[in-house]
Amino acid sequence: AKFFQHPDDFSPTVDYDFVVAGGGTAGLVVATRLGENPKWKILIIEAGPSNDDVFATHVPGLSPGPEIDWNYTTTRQAHLNGRDMEYSQAKILGGCSSHNGMIYTRGSKDDWDRWADLTGNEEFRWDKILPLMMKGERFTKDIENQPVEGRFDPTVHGLHGKLSVTVSPLNVTNPFNDLLLQVTEDPGMNDEFPFLLDLNGGKPLGIGWRPATMTHNGERSSSATAYLGTTNDNVHVLLNTFVTRVLPAGDNKTDFRVVEFAADPQSPRVQVKARKEVIVAGGVIGSPQILLKSGIGKREELEAVGIKTLVNNPAVGKNFSDHAMVPAEFDTSLPTTNYDIDAAIAEWNKTHMGPASHSGHLNHVVWVRLPKNISLGAADPTGGEDSPHIELSLVSINARTPEMIATESEGTVLRVSTVNLHPISRGSITLNSSDPFSYPLIDVNLLAQDLDYVILREALRSAQRLFSAPSFESSVKAVISPPANVTSDDELDAYIRSKVTAWIHGVGSLSMSPHGTSHGAVDPDFRVKGTQGLRVVDASIIPSTASGHTQAVVYGLAESASLTIARLWQ
């Protein structure tokens, strides 16, 4: 690709066929795939800088910081005693794929089949999307060059695609990892915690090895490194540039083929026209923001902030949802997962090996479906019986901090995120100003529905069952939080309310719905309803959260969208 660092340096010598607003996870997949047609000229406009110069984006063990983040905060949450929370979103080439936790999970067959039903997009059926996800994937040996037998099912992975995916290395020595696998063979535990050979085969239930988007050379693989990095000079990237709006291209007020941008609020606004289409890929916050500021949204709400309505669509910015996460802590005698970060970086610099060369030191993911005897009091929120209600995400083992509730133990602390994978509460992205640079109001609206409490309560109870398994008898001694005396539904609910946060896997703010329906923002072909020349391709179009982490879902839908768009213009 050819890069421009700033709008002042941008002197286009070509007419662009496609302009992609947002060079994130999905945006770079679409731009790369469309750019495979050498006749098409693509321009990507990204608000953040290049990933190349940000060291932490390359090292799996490091977390890039606030300097490459939008650093959003949610509104005060109505059901969380008015508490607000941070809402991270990456502002860098590659988007969240350049800074995320790298876990690669595709969701379940049930999820994709349900999304096909809800959206009217038949390409989302599992049997169609799985081959596309495999096509995009370059599955490799782990960083120790060990064979992956027993940790992966090669039949559901692609070997020749772009995005490198590998599995946690064997030589991660914390004894926790072996104990967790032993649980799957403990008497009485197998129903809830069976061993799962591959987390990405479509039926994600049980304990399996964690896949990560990284190369076997110990480097992060992102849409920037794996996709954009393979493009030719027909793909141009304008960095450090904010898309302020999309605009009608001429007299037709619903033909949005013009993109307006600027470096910052003081700089002049510049426009570029796409010969074929504009593809908005600003992510679950950025994309509805761009549409709303362009006058595409609910008329009353736009007019209230002084924006002229060009397309009245009340669904824009609504239906936003995210996984709800509640932390749990256990008192354990196991060694910590901490390491000397300076020494680890020095080792990574020399060999790309050592503790900084992988993204976590607890090697597995745990997905649980609630037993049938648990009364949900509402319709099952999952897509079907082969999908989990909850994830128990194994975070770390750390030394105790002085503030921790005193117990007799001097042990370490096992931290687990207990997650409701299918919340039914819905929030919104709305505007409180017509200033294109002002942040939107982000209301994730956690715990608006009773069912979301039920699932989180059961998630905490499931974690307690897991760490009471015979295999953990001598190493996990007690719960720290929620404290052992917090057991009734009411007590657990109070704990949940005080601790819950969004897991930052947001979806749905520009939800896809079938042609001719008014409850969605985009049609099954990704076109913004009521417009021409304007599509959205990113996490915002997914109607509901996935049975797992979100990036593989976004890679899959972006591969699918690329084919749809290319076919229409071929």
Ligand SMILES: Cc1cc2nc3c(=O)[nH]c(=O)nc-3n(C[C@H](O)[C@H](O)[C@H](O)COP(=O)(O)OP(=O)(O)OC[C@H]3O[C@@H](n4cnc5c(N)ncnc54)[C@H](O)[C@@H]3O)c2cc1C
């Ligand atoms: C901290 C964190 C950790 C995560 N960990 C994991 C994980 O381990 N596994 C997993 O599967 N998922 C994870 N996720 C979620 C996952 O990474 C995202 O759901 C997914 O990458 C979103 O892709 P996207 O294309 O929708 O948006 P993004 O990747 O966010 O891309 C949007 C891009 O658009 C740009 N943009 C936005 N507005 C504008 C504008 N007006 N002008 C120009 N550019 C703009 C942004 O800067 C960004 O680069 C994590 C997310 C976060 C925040």
